Amino acid sequence: MHKEFLMGNAAISRGAVAAGLNVISGYPGTPSTEVLETTAKINNGSIYVEWSVNEKAALELGAGAAYCGARSMVTMKQVGLNVASDPLMSLAYIGVKGGMVIMVADDPGPISSQTEQDTRHFAAFSKLPCFDPSSVQEAYDMIQEAFEYSEEYHTPVLFRPTTRVCHGYASIDVKDESEYIKNIPEGFVKDSSKWVIFPRLSYNAHLNIEKRNSELSDIFSEYKRNMIIPPSDTSCHKGIASHGISFTYVQEAFTDKDAPKILKISTPFPFPEKLAVEFLNGLDEVLCIEELDPVIERELTYVCGKYHLSTKIIGKLTGNVKNAGENTCDSVADNIAEFMEWDKKINSDIPTTPELPVRPPVLCAGCPHRASFYAVKQAMKGKKSVFCGDIGCYTLGNAMPLDMVDTCLCMGAGVNITQGIGKIEPDTSCFAFVGDSTFFASAITGVVNAVYNQADMTLIVLDNSTTAMTGHQPHPGTGRTMMGQIVDKVNIEAVLRGIGLKTVETVNPLELDKAIDTVKRISAEKGVKSIIFKSPCAVLIKSQKPFVIDSNKCINCKKCINSLGCPGIIISDSNVRIDESLCTGCGLCSQVCPVNAIGGEQNE
């Protein structure tokens, strides 16, 4: 055992490796990404590491490995589990041989997600045990225990940290390599009565699952990470129930005050009912401090009904805790102050601040997506058109002044949303924008659907040859794997032609005139046709020399700023200037300037 300063996600990875991990697969998504990345980094070659094409593929791969007795982990963010839910629901009935942990990171806020969905519900829905760590140290320890439970009960288990645990850092105790478990998979043993799902098997499995979960509820009542902290003031008949990072905010709130009885829930499913009854015993009122949904609050309310307890349970359902967004030390302290009837803190006397500059996320200076969006915008000027976006950096194309994302729903959805809009508005030019990683993850079937069903639309593939948004993970179009192999790329143009598109053209969006002409020409064709705007992510390539604005030529019309919104172009002392520290020399602005005032080296 020794101390290390680790990010929560790194701790989860290290814990899994210490537990004898054989296979890890996943699809990148904030806040889950670093678990798999850390594993790839520390891998001595004995672990198979894969960024899969999407979460469904990742989960199926993990299941296959676990069928063989391997210890496998699958990583994703909460919305990724929606994609993987089909294999998840069935796998719950089939079970596994080796330990299998499905790590799903939830994102209260949400800070970087479409939804505030709560994976604890998915645990109850799929009937799978769920672990909910509250700190970096606990995440490290708990992931190892999750593998043990999984293997003992032959079931995949969910491990659900939230953003502040995933991305928090702490100095924690970690095992030395000599203490690691070594798991040698037995291999696949054929048994069609076990591995082939049929209604009869499912009926029996369902009976067994319910029986097991009832047992697990009792076992989890004894699990050391579910606990009751006795009150420091024994005359107090109030209690607080919490979980995850919120539990630590509760602890913080009582550092210098007498604490009531506290219940910490680390396995929201199966809920440790016996422990809950013991906790509720003698309490008049319980405040539930939770993030996302009121899962514990509902369980405690249910337990009160079942055991005829008169304890009043309050929280989100009663309007005492806000229903959306993440908790903070301050918000929890306020909830607790109200509940404990403490004197109100005097409101912060910070005087009104001057107007603060807003810093929304924007496409980077030199980002090729800016050029692609601008080219389509120019080509379609004055024509009735709809631009359906998708998930990735390019969602930021919605910001002013580009304003080129009319819809965004979930991974890969843009293609068929475009098809649907086109069916109702046949006089509109419909465009779907999809990034290369999203294309492979979940847009290909959408394109097949659109082509076969005679849609009229232009598919714009924004190919920057990486998964940029989540930190540049490889995908089938990049030609490298997480095992360090250089492999044949899957060619997007060939995929589209294989599906049956007659027109597919690949253009560099930074050649603006050519890009605009291509859009004009191709969008006028009937059927599904595609333009692949191919130019590497600006973060991954070496910058060219920064461009400069010739102040003698510049007429201060600000067209560059107002049409492109590049962070590299700024106003300083009322003049338009290029910030050399940001400019990558992509040259897009020089092609937009009406008086040729922006140039590269020739202006020096």
Add this chain to the structure above:
Amino acid sequence: MNKNILLCGVGGQGIVLTSKLTASCAMKKGMQIMSAETIGMAQKGGSVFSFLRIGKNIYCPMFGKKQADIIIAFEPAEAVRMLPYLREGGTIIVNTRPIMPVTAALKASSYNGTEMLDYLKKYTDNIITVDGDKVCRELGSPKVLNMIMLSEAIKSGILPFTIDDAVEAMKHNVKQQFIELNEKALRHNF
């Protein structure tokens, strides 16, 4: 002797590395540390913060308002944004150079930082202003702002370690070719 430290600024200023160095200095002294920072989409050009807590009986990586012993602000407006976290009697170290957001360029706003600095001076007791640009120029590189800010923070005496500790930590966290320059920046006012 617990310390709550808050670093803030704009993505790309090297805040995350500064946070790492501070943490590894504290680790070396055998102290317990927790930290949390902005990650992902917000990083590029967005407001970035890093909470660091050193000491005993700390439960979570982020702390509440009015609890920071020191705020190390790499940008004036970001200093104002995070000011509610400064405890009474706490110290704020602020780099005076403002960074324009893209929105300012679009709106042609004239944000120049002066208003922010005036506000900070008016409402804080212990403020240390740093002309980071000037020091960077003297040292010959715009990339050492984070070392300059860390250096100032250590000089304030609030962080529980010495400049030698910071230099040692830096050597383990930056590429070989940048060590000399970073060391010069860390030691520039010692």
